[in-house]
Amino acid sequence: MELLVRRVLSVRSATAPRLGAGGLVFYLSDVTGVQQLWFFDGSRHDVYAPVEGRVGDYRVSKDGVVAVAVDRDGDEKWRLYLLGDDLMEVSAEGVNSLGAWSPDGSALAFTSTRDSPSDFHLYVYRRGEGEVERLAELGGINVVEEWSEAGIFVTHYETNLDSTIYLFRDGELKELTKHSGEALNFSPRYVGGGKALFLTNADWEYVGVAQMDLATGSWKYLVQLDRDVERFDVWGNYLVFSVNE
Template sequence: MLYIANFSTALARNRYLKPAFLGLATVLALGAAGACGGKGPALDRGTPRATSSPIVAEGIAFESQRSSRIEIHASNRFGAELVNLSAKAGSINSHPSWSPDGKRLAFTSEREGPGDIYTMNADGTDQVRITNDPAADGFPAWSADGQFMAFASTRDGDSEIYVMRADGSDQKRLTNSPGSDSFPSWSPDGSRIAFESDRAGNTDIYVMNAEGSDQKPLIADPAVDFAPHWSPDGQKIAFASNRDGNSEIYIVNEDGSNLQRLTDNPADDGDPAWSPNGSRIAFYSDRDGSRDIHSMDPDGGAPTQLTHGDTVYFAPAWSPDGSRIAFSSSQDGKLSILVMKADGSLITRLTDRPFSDLSPAWSPDGSNLAFESNRDNNSEIYVMDADGSNQVRLTNNRAADRRPVWSPDGKLLAFESERDGNREIYIMQSDGSNVRRLTNDAGADYAPAWSPNGSLLAFTSDRDGDPEIYLMRADGSGLVKLTNNTRRDENPVWSPDGSR
C-alpha cells in the first residue's frame, strides 16, 4: 500500500494511483494500480473521481482544477456556460452527485476534516454537512427515489460502502472486506449497488443487493476496473479499465456479458457518466493535453469536448433533467465544484470564496446568528445581526472553535474547541466573555445540544471507543452515558418539550 498525507501533492505529481479513499488533512491509504505485482499496467488515478447517482440527463456536473483549487462545476452538454457551484476556498470540494429531482447536489468536502458528505442547492446555496466523522467519508451516490445515499468511508479502518438516509441519519455499513471498497453506484430501480473493490488483490467492479447481500464480481480480470456507472435502463454498466494498456471507457451488460470498449486513445479516459436518457456518456479525457470533460454516444461515436483550459476537470455528473453537468476542478492544490450547461456553456463556480462561513445558529429571539468562520486563517466563533450586518468575532484562539449553539435564554453559547489538545465542550457568554470548559476527556467531545429548559447539554463523545450520546448538566456535572452499542451514535437533537 502507498500512503499519502496530502492529496493535493498527489494531484500535482499526477501519480498513477487507485485511492482507497481521498483526504487532505489525514493520512489516507491509496493502492498503486501497478503495485499488486503483475496486475496490469499502472492506471492514472491522480485525480478523484465522480460519484454515481441515478444518472442525469442533458446537463453535467463535474470536477475541475483551476486557480489551484478543485471545485465542483456544472455545464450544459455542449460545454458552454460553465458555472462553479461549491464556493469554499481553501478546502477540497469534489465528487458531485445530483439528487433525482435535480434540486440538490451531494458532494465531498474537506473543509472541516479529512472528508465529509455535504449537500447544497443546485445553485450552490444552503450547503449542509450530513456526515460528521473523524475518518474520511466520500463518493456520495443518491438512490433513484432520493431517500438514501450510498457512500464510502474509512471509519472502520478500510474503505467500505455505507448507506444512510438523504439527511445523514440511519447510517449502516454494507461491506466488510480486507480490501478497499468505494465508488458506489445505485441501479436505477434501487435494488442493487455497483462498486469497486480490491479485495481480491486488484481493483474490480462488484455488484451487491442494496442491503449488502450477494456481493460478487461483475467481471474477474487481472486488470484494474473502476468507476462503475449504471445505464438509465439498468441493463448496462459503464466503467473505466486499463486492461488494454491505459485507462479507457467500457460498457458491459449488468450480468457481466457482452463487454465492449468505447474509447481507444493513447491518452487516459475515465469517469464515465450516462445522461438520463441514455443518449450520451460524459467522461474525462486528457487526449488534448489537459484533463477536460468530453461526451460521446453510447457506442463511442461523436465525441465532443465540453471544457477547454489548462486546469484539471473531472468527475462529471448529469443533472436529472439533463440540462446541466456538475463537475470538479483542481487548481492551486484545491478541489472545487462547478456547474455548466450540458453544451459546456455558462460555467459557474459553486465552492470558491476567500473564506468559509458555516454552522449558523439562530439566537432564540431571531435577532442574531452565531456561526463559525475561517476568515482569520483559523476556525473561530462569530456573531452577526440577522441581516448579515455587524459581524463580530467572539473567540480568538490558535486552535479551532466550532459549531456554536445558543442556550434557550440567549445568554450563553455552547461550542466545541480543540484549544486544550482535543475536542471538548465549552460555554461562554453570548458576547464571548467568560469561556469555560465543561468536559475533560482524552476522547473527542463534540456536537453540543441544549435541552429546551437550558439545564442540560447532550453531546457526542468517543471516550469509550465508538461515538455515543452523553448528557450532562449545563455546568458540566452529572455526566450520564445515554447510548451504548457498536454503531455510531452522534449529533443529538432534543424534542421540543425536552422529554426526549
C-alpha cells in the same frame, strides 16, 4: 514559518456538492477537522450522519439513500456503508471504490479488491437482499463511472495515460474503446438513443469530447481543441465543458 504552516494546515474546504431528495444539498467538508458528509436544507448546514473516520466519497440514490466510503485513521482503505440510523455495511473487506446506484436505486455497483489484493473486480450490492455479488472479473484498477438504462460503465486504467471503457449489461462485459498504443478513454455518460459521450485523446494530442454509438462501436469527436477538456456535462440540448488553458 511555523505559524504560516499552521495557518495553511488550518484551511478548511467544502467540496463535491450533490442534490438529494427533498431539495437537500449534500457536500463534503472538513470544517470539524475530519471530512464528513454535510447537508444544507435551505436554512441550515449540519452533519448528515457523523461517522467514525473520514468520508472520502458518497452517492445518493433516487429515493434518497446515501452510500459513503469511509477510511480509518487516514489509512485510505475505503470501506462502503449505507447511512441510516446506524451504519449498514456494504463492503469492508479489501479496498473499495464507490461506484453508482442503479437507475431505480435498488442496487449499488462498485469495484473492490475484496477477493484479490491487486484487482478491482466489479460487484453489486442489492438493498433488498443485503448481499454482495461479483458481476465480472477485471484485473487491475477499475472504476464504476455510471449506471444507466444502457448498463454499468466501467473505466479500466492500465496507467494514468492509458485507459479503456467497458460496458456491463445482461451478464456480459463489452470493451467499448479498443485501441493500440496509449490512449485515455474515461468519464462515459449515456445520453439516450443508444449513444454515450466520453473523454478521449485517441488519435489526437489533447483530450476532447467524443460520442459513441453503443450498437456499432463507431465514434467521433464532438469537441476537439488544442487543449485538454477536463470535464463535461449535458444540460438539456447543451453540452457544457471546461478546458485547461
